[in-house]
Amino acid sequence: MNLSMRVLATAKIEAVAPEGGESILLQFLKAYRDAVQYIVDGIWLLNDVPSEEKLHKMFYNELRRLGFRAHHVSEIYKRAKEVVEGAKKNRGSKPVLKKLTAMIHPLDYRVDFSAKVLRIAVLNNQWVGLRLKWYKYLDKYLDGSWRSGEILVSCRNGKILVYITFHRDVEPIDFRAVMGIDINFNNVTYTVLDLSGSLVTMGVIPFKGLERALHLKRLSEELQKRYPNSWRFIKWVRGVRGRWLSKARNILVDSAHRASKRLVDIAREYRALIVFEDLDRLKENSKHCYKLSWEKSLWCYKRIQMFTEYKAMVYRIKTVYVNPFKTSRKSPNGKKLRFINYRFVELGGVVTSRDVVASWNIALKGLRKLKRVRGSWVMLSPDSPADEGVRTRPNAGNPEARTKYIHKYLQLFASNRLGETRSTI
Numbered sequence: 001m002n003l004s005m006r007v008l009a010t011a012k013i014e015a016v017a018p019e020g021g022e023s024i025l026l027q028f029l030k031a032y033r034d035a036v037q038y039i040v041d042g043i044w045l046l047n048d049v050p051s052e053e054k055l056h057k058m059f060y061n062e063l064r065r066l067g068f069r070a071h072h073v074s075e076i077y078k079r080a081k082e083v084v085e086g087a088k089k090n091r092g093s094k095p096v097l098k099k100l101t102a103m104i105h106p107l108d109y110r111v112d113f114s115a116k117v118l119r120i121a122v123l124n125n126q127w128v129g130l131r132l133k134w135y136k137y138l139d140k141y142l143d144g145s146w147r148s149g150e151i152l153v154s155c156r157n158g159k160i161l162v163y164i165t166f167h168r169d170v171e172p173i174d175f176r177a178v179m180g181i182d183i184n185f186n187n188v189t190y191t192v193l194d195l196s197g198s199l200v201t202m203g204v205i206p207f208k209g210l211e212r213a214l215h216l217k218r219l220s221e222e223l224q225k226r227y228p229n230s231w232r233f234i235k236w237v238r239g240v241r242g243r244w245l246s247k248a249r250n251i252l253v254d255s256a257h258r259a260s261k262r263l264v265d266i267a268r269e270y271r272a273l274i275v276f277e278d279l280d281r282l283k284e285n286s287k288h289c290y291k292l293s294w295e296k297s298l299w300c301y302k303r304i305q306m307f308t309e310y311k312a313m314v315y316r317i318k319t320v321y322v323n324p325f326k327t328s329r330k331s332p333n334g335k336k337l338r339f340i341n342y343r344f345v346e347l348g349g350v351v352t353s354r355d356v357v358a359s360w361n362i363a364l365k366g367l368r369k370l371k372r373v374r375g376s377w378v379m380l381s382p383d384s385p386a387d388e389g390v391r392t393r394p395n396a397g398n399p400e401a402r403t404k405y406i407h408k409y410l411q412l413f414a415s416n417r418l419g420e421t422r423s424t425i
Contacts, residue, residue: 004169007313009146011138015118015130015160022160025130028122029100029155032076035063037097039080044094049084052077067123071105075150079103101154109151111164113142118162120153130160141166173316177272178370180363181263181308182327182355183279183301185210188259189355192270193363195370200270202356205262209255213248213298220244252300260307267317274312275366276305277324277358322365332360 017025039059043050050058055077063073087095108121116132145168152163177200182189187207192200220241224231231237267274279301309319331337335348337357345354 004171005313005316005318006167006169007310009141009166009310009314011141011164011166013135013138013162013164014133015162016133017128017130017160021128021130024122024126025120025128025153025160026100026155028128029102029153031066031068031123032072032102033097033100035066035068035076036080036083039076040083040095040097043080043084049081049088052081055081069108069121069125071108072102072121075103075105099154099156101152104151104153106149111148118151130162132162170313170316172318173271175271175273175318177270178275178363178366179263179267179270179272180275180359180361180366182277182359182362183304184355185295185299187355188263188304189353189359190263190266191356191359191363192266192272193360193367195367197364197367199360202359203266204355205259207255207259209251210295210299213251214295216244216248216251217298248298252298252303256300256303256307259304260311263308264311264315264317267312268315272317273366273370274308274317274319275362276308276319276321277327277362278321279324320366320369322362322369324362327361327365328354328358330357330361332357332364 039055042058043055052074056073059077060073063076064070068076083095083097087093104120110119111117116134118130118132119127120130122128146166147168149165149167151165154161154163177192177194179190179192184207188205189202190205191202194200223237223241223244227234227237231241263274266272305319312319329337331347333348336346338346339354340346340351343353344351345357346352347357
């Protein structure tokens, strides 16, 4: 059984083009953008988005005559198809592309990491050389275990940015514990259980980034109220608002990185499987509460989950998702659970928070999804669609209900066979 996982990483690097090369690169990026827009305009009115094979028949020869290489054309198909599918899924109007970006296939570029030089194939089989502004923290991708994939070249505000993707395949570790994680507005609570279900440790990681980001958001909204109709046209108002919102975003990203790094360190210490709640439908549950919706707009729980999952995969630690139903309202150890208020509960005579109860139940749900196979532990029948790595088939439904149905069918089949045998006798 192959349980390997592929770890993906993206390195953002600023590049400098030689004299004369920048104009050639800009010409290519504009042609690339216009080609994607041309395909978007051509397929927007169709009822169904064509497949890449049909797009190839429709536009390949025409794009090749414009000077694009074969792999350029295939990347243009993919980009146009993604743009149209995303816009129609969100019920938006026809997209108009403005940014100068291009996805480059691995066969259309050459990179020399020792000299920090990148050569990119552009129109009419020309090549443009770029010198990369390298940083020391990127040296970890040059140890031989990582392989480079597609790159994205972008030109923004007069700067050339290159996004290089790296990937490597890793084998998950044999974990010895399960760590349930409950993400809240002001903290991240975790509980670690061993494979027998016994409590190992629990703790709370403070998360103050949301409070600071909401303060900056409140300031920007108050500034907009002072100039309700003209804030877009007043330069200093637009600039102050942009700085506040940019600072709020940076605070949230830094706080999410800090929390995720701490969670992965704990998982490495106990060799624990990481278990998160699947909160995909969280936005739908707060439509009738303005304050909750306002705070939830900046709550970066998905960013924390994504950062943690990526950092954990680098260390060969698996991350799974479980159903959040009744995780904070059910006793995790069978003792009586009495609610004191919305935040604190009494569990078996001990006063604790609902966050601890939730993280404990999350860990137990992750433990129930495990089954011992050949001396190792693997995941079976996930009850959350977010766990793509162990899904058996899309839209499988509730596995527990499916199992009950199978048992009923087997009982009915056995009784029918027994009746046929008796009638034959």
